[in-house]
Amino acid sequence: MSAADRSFSENARAAVADPQLRRAMHHVKEGFIGKRAKAAARLPEFEVLRDAARDIKDHTLAHLDLYLERYEAQVIERGGQVHWCAGPAEARAAILDICRQAGARTVTKGKSMIGEEIDINAHLEAAGITPVETDLGEYIVQMRHERPSHIIAPAVHLTKDVIEADFRAQHRQFPADRSLSEVPELVDEARQVLRQRFLDADVGITGANFLVAETGSSIIVTNEGNGDLTQILPRVHIVIASLEKVVPTLEDAATILRVLARSATGQEFSTYTTVSTGPKRPDDVDGPEVYHVVLLDNGRSDLLDGPFREILRCIRCGACINHCPVYHTIGGHAYGSVYPGPIGAVLTPALEGIEAAADLPEASSFCGRCEAVCPMRIPLPKLLRHWRERAYDQRVTPGRLRAGIGLWAFFARRPALYGFVTGLAARLLRALGGRGGRLARLPLAGGWTRFRDLPAPEGRTFRSQWAAKKGARS
Amino acid sequence: MAETPIRVGLFVTCLVDLFRPSVGFAAVKLLEDAGCQVDVPAAQTCCGQPAYNSGDRADAKAIAAQVIAAFEGFDYVVAPSGSCAGMLREHYPLLFAGDAGMEARARALAGRTYELVSFLTDVRGVRAVDASFPGRVTYHDGCSGLRELGIRAQPRALLASVAGLDLTELPDSDVCCGFGGTFCVKYPDISNAMVGAKTACVAETGAKTLLAGDLGCLLNMAGKLRRDGVDVRVRHVAEVLAGMTAQPAIGDGEPG
Numbered sequence: 001m002s003a004a005d006r007s008f009s010e011n012a013r014a015a016v017a018d019p020q021l022r023r024a025m026h027h028v029k030e031g032f033i034g035k036r037a038k039a040a041a042r043l044p045e046f047e048v049l050r051d052a053a054r055d056i057k058d059h060t061l062a063h064l065d066l067y068l069e070r071y072e073a074q075v076i077e078r079g080g081q082v083h084w085c086a087g088p089a090e091a092r093a094a095i096l097d098i099c100r101q102a103g104a105r106t107v108t109k110g111k112s113m114i115g116e117e118i119d120i121n122a123h124l125e126a127a128g129i130t131p132v133e134t135d136l137g138e139y140i141v142q143m144r145h146e147r148p149s150h151i152i153a154p155a156v157h158l159t160k161d162v163i164e165a166d167f168r169a170q171h172r173q174f175p176a177d178r179s180l181s182e183v184p185e186l187v188d189e190a191r192q193v194l195r196q197r198f199l200d201a202d203v204g205i206t207g208a209n210f211l212v213a214e215t216g217s218s219i220i221v222t223n224e225g226n227g228d229l230t231q232i233l234p235r236v237h238i239v240i241a242s243l244e245k246v247v248p249t250l251e252d253a254a255t256i257l258r259v260l261a262r263s264a265t266g267q268e269f270s271t272y273t274t275v276s277t278g279p280k281r282p283d284d285v286d287g288p289e290v291y292h293v294v295l296l297d298n299g300r301s302d303l304l305d306g307p308f309r310e311i312l313r314c315i316r317c318g319a320c321i322n323h324c325p326v327y328h329t330i331g332g333h334a335y336g337s338v339y340p341g342p343i344g345a346v347l348t349p350a351l352e353g354i355e356a357a358a359d360l361p362e363a364s365s366f367c368g369r370c371e372a373v374c375p376m377r378i379p380l381p382k383l384l385r386h387w388r389e390r391a392y393d394q395r396v397t398p399g400r401l402r403a404g405i406g407l408w409a410f411f412a413r414r415p416a417l418y419g420f421v422t423g424l425a426a427r428l429l430r431a432l433g434g435r436g437g438r439l440a441r442l443p444l445a446g447g448w449t450r451f452r453d454l455p456a457p458e459g460r461t462f463r464s465q466w467a468a469k470k471g472a473r474s
Numbered sequence: 475m476a477e478t479p480i481r482v483g484l485f486v487t488c489l490v491d492l493f494r495p496s497v498g499f500a501a502v503k504l505l506e507d508a509g510c511q512v513d514v515p516a517a518q519t520c521c522g523q524p525a526y527n528s529g530d531r532a533d534a535k536a537i538a539a540q541v542i543a544a545f546e547g548f549d550y551v552v553a554p555s556g557s558c559a560g561m562l563r564e565h566y567p568l569l570f571a572g573d574a575g576m577e578a579r580a581r582a583l584a585g586r587t588y589e590l591v592s593f594l595t596d597v598r599g600v601r602a603v604d605a606s607f608p609g610r611v612t613y614h615d616g617c618s619g620l621r622e623l624g625i626r627a628q629p630r631a632l633l634a635s636v637a638g639l640d641l642t643e644l645p646d647s648d649v650c651c652g653f654g655g656t657f658c659v660k661y662p663d664i665s666n667a668m669v670g671a672k673t674a675c676v677a678e679t680g681a682k683t684l685l686a687g688d689l690g691c692l693l694n695m696a697g698k699l700r701r702d703g704v705d706v707r708v709r710h711v712a713e714v715l716a717g718m719t720a721q722p723a724i725g726d727g728e729p730g
Contacts, residue, residue, distance in 0.1 A: 013663045325650045329667045365654025367617040392529030409533035412519040422492050437727035447659030451666035452697030455725030462486050462495035466514045
């Protein structure tokens with residue numbers, strides 16, 4: 001998504017005023033948070049597991065080159081191939097090449113945020129190949145020509161009635177008078193449509209929750225089983241993953257899996273956890289004939305040695321998004337980025353540059369709920385603040401804000417002068433507040449007074465009163 | 475033999491200093507009742523969060539260094555704010571990482587700094603206060619106090635000792651009110667939706683008074699309640715604990 005799509009403040013204003021979105025977001029708030037809290041409370045060692053998961057990723061990141069080489073060697077050993085891609089263009093080229101060689105006309109896709117990052121669907125379509133999203137949420141979003149608004153619940157911005165209307169408009173093959181108001185009915189209908197697509201597909205593309213260096217395996221977790229059908233039925237399986245997805249061993253993946261679903265959906269484990277290792281072997285019953293891994297960097301290796309390294313621990317559970325009050329207020333699309341919410345606000349400036357995404361790290365009240373629930377203990381507010389520091393240093397921060405902070409800091413660094421000025425301000429604001437004790441309007445404070453009154457000061461600053469008292473005492 | 479008095483430096487916070495001095499005097503009374511000798515160093519302005527959270531690290535460091543110097547002689551530093559106390563405790567040492575001398579001084583200050591109510595309960599062992607405030611109140615947990623400093627039980631424990639006070643828990647009391655320092659003026663639409671959700675929860679409790687431990691949150695919530703004409707009074711928890719509630723509530727005018 002380009003910077004042109006992103007006018008964050010305007011998007012946010014529109015989102016706040018959208019009643020359908022407000023209803024949908026209410027479900028996010030009610031659903032995910034309670035379930036995660038219960039799942040965490042039920043597991044006595046949950047906090048210890050968070051530490052263990054963090055340590056596994058920290059260790060892996062410290063030796064990333066080693067584990068990636070090991071992983072590639074294992075993939076090759078099992079008859080697969082790894083394509084190292086520096087950026088989206090290389091990744092798309094690799095995928096298109098594989099599809100062309102396979103003579104592919106349709107491609108089924110499991111859920112993949114890397115697919116979004118490299119915008120693969122648009123490029124497949126341009127090459128005359130039809131991509132079919134098979135995750136229900138992604139299927140709905142694709143049908144609507146939208147982007148996912150959440151990394152694990154792509155259609156969470158939509159209410160049931162909106163999806164029903166879309167299905168009725170798109171699935172003309174079914175009787176018009178069918179009942180379609182319940183979620184299982186919507187799921188059944190999507191399954192019926194997708195069944196033939198699974199069988200027709202020439203290539204299946206999935207993401208990866210983990211790449212396992214020890215075995216060359218990729219692991220996906222899903223609740224619909226669509227990922228399995230995507231990767232087993234077609235002749236060619238392409239795994240698209242970013243390079244920080246690697247972990248040393250299956251045991252390590254198992255440890256992180258114990259915090260993943262609990263943090264994401266409050267499940268102990270996702271319904272399906274699927275390990276795929278290379279193409280079909282001679283005595284395997286099923287599986288793809290060809291197995292490719294498209295390994296994307298896209299700026300991540302640049303993060304290894306800087307202040308943003310901890311973001312590479314992320315396992316894309318979505319807990320930070322689910323608990324973010326700003327996300328609850330504006331939904332995922334308003335961010336105008338592939339990854340919304342706190343994780344997106346840290347990751348997007350890294351992928352696109354701070355100039356293109358300066359609003360995202362600013363749009364946080366630093367309430368700290370994201371860090372409190374992150375299974376990988378990523379200090380998200382700290383990383384957001386680092387981006388703000390970078391924006392400030394590079395003069396990306398808007399001039400008005402810089403000037404305001406600069407002027408305030410000039411006084412705050414001079415306690416005597418500050419005391420004099422705030423003494424005047426307290427008396428002035430008190431006078432303006434009048435008998436009502438509050439101000440409905442104040443020049444230069446429209447951001448506050450548009451929606452709120454400003455409570456008026458009591459009249460004299462604490463420090464001046466204290467100084468007077470002390471003077472009287474001594 | 476008389477005990478050596480505990481010397482507490484009150485970090486009054488810029489918002490209390492400017493908007494609500496009575497919170498400062500309530501803090502002084504509570505600290506003195508808890509056996510502390512309180513002083514207020516003149517060389518304090520703000521903890522530096524507006525600069526720190528805007529990415530202006532240089533000004534944040536300069537202000538932090540000023541605070542560290544001003545409070546070096548005290549046994550404890552106490553602030554009537556979880557947010558400002560959190561800044562001194564959790565963030566000052568990070569600001570000076572790599573500068574061994576300043577980092578050590580920042581760590582020493584951090585280790586002696588407390589938010590007011592948790593200082594009373596956790597350090598001074600205060601179990602009850604001598605105050606009366608009849609009626610139903612509800613309490614909002616400020617984000618920094620709650621998540622950086624783990625303050626949740628302490629204000630509830632002391633409020634339980636206030637005569638006549640009936641505390642009804644606020645739904646979603648741990649969710650941000652939408653203040654967030656400069657956030658509330660940079661993104662007024664988002665902030666307004668957040669504080670609107672908060673005041674709706676307040677209304678649900680039926681409480682006539684809303685309390686919290688941070689003046690930023692309180693100004694935000696009071697401003698919204700007053701604008702919307704909701705009949706809920708807003709006060710800092712220290713005012714109620716100190717029994718100093720004669721002055722009009724936040725954002726209210728003179729009676730009559």
